[in-house]
Amino acid sequence: MINADEVAKLCYERFSQLPRRGKPEPGREWTLLAAVVKITRCESSGSVEKEVVSMGTGTKCIGQSAMSPKGDVLNDSHAEVIARRGCTRYLIQELRRAVSGRGSAVFRPSQRGKWRLQPGVSFLLFTSHTPCGDASIIPMTASQSQPCPAVTSANSCERTNGGGDLKRKAEEPGEGQNSKLPRLEEKATQENLKRAEPWILKRNVTKTTEIKPTGSTELSQTDCAVEHPQVPDIHRTGAKCVPGGQDDPMHPGVGYHSTEVLRVKPGRGEPTLSLSCSDKMARWAVLGFQGALLSHYLQEALHFSAVVVGKCPYSPDVMHRALVGRCAHVSDLPVGFSVCSPVLLQSSLEFPFSHNQTELQHQAGRGRVSPCGAAISWCNVTEQPLDVTANGYKQGVTKKALGTPKARSLLCKLELFHSFLSLVLATEASSLPDSLRAAELHTYWDYKQASQSYQQAWQQLRSQAFPLWPRSARDLLLFH
Incomplete structure (x- = not known):
């Protein structure tokens, strides 16, 4: 049984150990924290080990016009998304260890070219606040x-x-x-x-x-x-209903919001294409949090076994509605995919840099309390574990450096794609997954579409639960 306070304490302590760069100014700036925690259960001893493998902070998104066809800008810097993308870096590292014969504490071989989790290994998601969107519409x-x-x-x-x-x-x-x-x-x-x-x-x-x-x-x-x-x-969310669907009635009191609808995050003065964290987490509960690229290598989708939320306005019924209920009826999924219902828990421990705690610590004359502009990513990888960004680029980068590798976040699509390609190159030809044996795979789009089982599952989820989910323009996915 997972103890929510133990998970929250572990994540807060890991955050406190990070360098100062990118952290909020105490008493004036606030942020949100999310983390992926690896759980390892030993059947023989009955012991349970918990390890933070990825952590993210952040509250912002870039607008649609700032998105790059080169894949070199980080579009969504909400904490949950940062933590998930950092976890992708960690999983790629573990798969490289596995395919090169060095052994992995996470993966074991399955059928040819495929891998699955080691016995007793699972992952949970911690977030210091209820996810934006449907999960935040709480009585x-x-x-x-x-x-x-x-x-x-x-x-x-x-x-x-x-x-x-x-x-x-x-x-x-x-x-x-x-x-x-x-x-x-x-x-x-x-x-x-x-x-x-x-x-x-x-x-x-x-x-x-x-x-x-x-x-x-x-x-x-x-x-x-x-x-x-x-x-x-009700508590209200800043995420807006996606175009073409049901709008918020904006009636007084509990009638202000529509529920169970897809929402896009507000951006820096213009609309974004980033779906709310509630929507993304509901998607992960069916397709897994590994994404299309890593699905080439995995026997089955990776689901969070639990979602732990820090002290904040919270409703277990609303969380279930937002993360599970909207997709519970989805059927005819390909082998390896299923609707997962994670254990939903709340901790009694509040994040020290929450909006509420920052307000309590705020002193007159220090300017208004505001969200921290930076997003921090830390993950348990050997090379460059820390990545601090602002406005979709590495924090502190000059305009002159924009468009160069120096400006890119390690979490942007292009960097994660290059990291995945390094995994493919490290895999012996005889051990490549069948889905990667096609000769015509060149672009990011090609590799994502070649993950056929993942795309079939996504098609079923979209058609049965989320028909209004915005599609990414193909010209934003054709980079190499």
């Missing part, structure tokens, strides 16, 4: 501060689209101080904070405004309840 409990209904009167409490970056005209005292309280914008702005952190506008006796996330302060009943009785509400 508020009676013990949580309830927001006031959304209104437009400057004399009443207002609330925004939860998770948005709140704007107002006068954050600091100055002229216009005696005018009406500024109206919070309903629409999320450029950063669009990525998690369902419902916000409350609280007006105190001195008629100044203070923005606090739910849970970090008490809502004064006398401010709002007299005119507006509180209504049941």
